[in-house]
Amino acid sequence: MKDIAIVGAGGWGLALGLLLNEKGNNITVWCYDEAEKNSILQHRENKRCLPGIKIPLEIHFTTSMREALSDQEIVIIAVPSKAIRATVNLMKDYIAQDTIVVNVSKGIEEGSLLRLSEVIEQILPNKVVVLSGPSHAEEVARHIPTTVVVSGRDMKAAENIQDTFMTKFFRVYTNDDLVGIELGGALKNVIALAAGTIEGIGYGDNTKAALITRGIAEITRLGVAMGGNPATFAGLTGIGDLIVTCTSGHSRNRRAGELLGRGYTVSEALDKVNMVVEGVPTTKAGHELMLKYEIEMPILNAIYETLFEDKSVKESINDLMQRDKKSEHYY
Incomplete structure (x- = not known):
């Protein structure tokens, strides 16, 4: 059992939160604002991004980055690519250096043309792992068999994430080509x-x-x-x-x-x-x-x-x- 934070309460972040919660991990989700958090708590679902998927009571939601990142073994970043730099800047004062950061967003930063892991590594000293592959949130949340791949500069960290995410319906490969x-x-x-x-x-x-x-x-x-x-x-x-x-x-x-x-x-x-x-x-x-x-x-x-x-x-x-x-x- 691990303590895991998910930064971002959209469909993909919540789908992964459900998966990890079902494996017995302690999940905290950071929401961008109070309105988003209150809507999810009221309806126990994200009606816009992941309608019809109920969120169990044991998953905790907060708008406090300090609360979300405190004492976490793994932090998953699941925000739009254009928000990566601003979000990681919010995280930097609260995340422990030995926490593994997993980026599940896909994109290239405009202007700098950096890959998203490079943006994160500019700001944080943490080990960064990328999770990618053909994986619609709607299907993962419904346990439809899905296969993805993880990579990072530190492949031991990537293997840790592989073990953390693997389930009978969510298969994870490693690949060192970040x-x-x-x-x-x-x-x-x-x-x-x-x-x-x-x-x-x-x-x-x-x-x-x-x-x-x-x-x-x-x-x-x-x-x-x-x-x-x-x-x-x-x-x-x-x-x-x-x-x-x-x-x-x-x-x-x-x-x-x-x-x-x-x-x-x-x-x-x-x-x-x-x-x-x-x-x-x-x-x-x-x-x-x-x-x-x-x-x-x-x-x-x-x-x-x-x-x-x-x-x-x-x-x-x-x-x-x-x-x-x-x-x-x-x-």
Whole structure:
């Protein structure tokens, strides 16, 4: 039995809290504000992010970071990527140095272009482990078999987290390619936006299969340039996460893309989804990385132009289809 804090009371943080609570651990969840905490305590569920999933009374909720992080063996960060730096700055005065920090958010920090573990390590001296893979909160909370992967600079810490999270329905692998795991988990959200636009505009399975296949090639190309192992992108945090995010109705990135394909503006699509759509800021950061490393990423560039340069979805797809002929390469 371990004392574990979860920073963030959204769907993914709560799903992991339920899993760890069922294993007999003591779980404390930090909420961003009193209104969020009071709503969860009143209804024993997060009606917006994880409706229909009841939260047991033994899970404790607080808005005090001091209370949440006091004497914890493990702290899980489950906030949107854009909030990582500000949240970790709130944590730094209260977390013990021997506490293992587990980041389960996916993204790239805008501006700095740092991976999220790098942002955390800039602020905290703790060992940082990343958990990633094809894992919708709605399914994990309902005990639907799920497989993920963990990585970190300290693989003994990663193995500790592997043991902590493993259940009969939640299988955890280790992988020492921290760069590849973080980039795969972040950039798949960009391709998921594109997959949604294909649905919204009315194209079919042929188009989606081409997108997923060429999308993972682009992700691998950039990942290798940044130091990742190409084999990682054929695994859970690469093609696995890409498949689930591009095809599932649970995917908020795919839903946002579908609305774009149906003619909604970016702001209208985000308002309608009403949850964080990580693919939008990641597209901007990914585009900057593409330019920095001089990597050819036509799909990422097309979704960037659709999101930020008002290019129509149909025009973007037509331009992709009519590019100069090439030989196929994996990356």
